[in-house]
Amino acid sequence: MGLFKVTRKSQQERQEEGLQMADDIAAGRGFMGKMTKAFLGSEFTEAMQQATSSIHQAEHVAALRAAGVPTQSATVLGLQDTGQTINDNPRVVLTLQLGAQAVAVQALISRLEIPRVGEEVLVMTDPQTAELLYAGLAPRA
Template sequence: MGMFKDLKKMSDIGKEMSEQKRKEMGWEKSKNPLNPSGFKMSDALKAGADAAEQAQALQAEMMRQQELLTTGMPGTATVKGLQDTGQIVNFNPQVVLDLEVTIEGKGAYPVQFSTTIPQVHIPMVQPGNTIGVRVDPNDPSSVAIDWARPQG
């Protein structure tokens, strides 16, 4: 008898969670028996458009990073701090890095940017470590981590 009470309790909790999510998403409760969830196609289209926009932004950033790795000035950066954003891209964490960048002919200067860190390189970006970077000569705040260069 206790098992059935537990099953009902779990079912009720699931319904409550669904209702709460529906309210968060702005979906109204449907009285239509053909669409009991109240889901609107426009919600799905908006979510799809948002996802496509995020994917385009990520792809543009990846292309910019690749271009920097081939055309940027070599430099070094000391990791001053990092913050996990909670986002994962292809199983790799996205973080905000605080760096102190040094390039030839220019003093050290701070840069903060968001990037994805490959799992195998996480130990390299711990505070205090020095990493190789490439810097945009026209915009010194635009930096890409050069994973191929020996780290110091």
């Protein structure tokens, strides 16, 4: 028994806390945010904001799928790397054939499930913003 009570945080709590810290730094909030922007520049903080928004988008898509928001199938016409990776997962621009039109969607994808040209993927429309979101590879028959 020690002088200080030690409480252990779950891995999810630590991840949420880390993501909140990254959001604060990217937005220039707090001492670390201001120092990061001052020493590393606005280009770095903008790249950091893009990275955290990609993480939030992936979490949002998972929550929408869990809530039962319908998905639709689209065919991959092209894939372009943005040069940004988060936890070794690339952020890409997917050009998709959705019905009669071609659309571009930016998404953070798993490096284990990178879609190829000609493959089917799932997309969904965000009910609040009407934004088209990448929802993963379509199940294979």
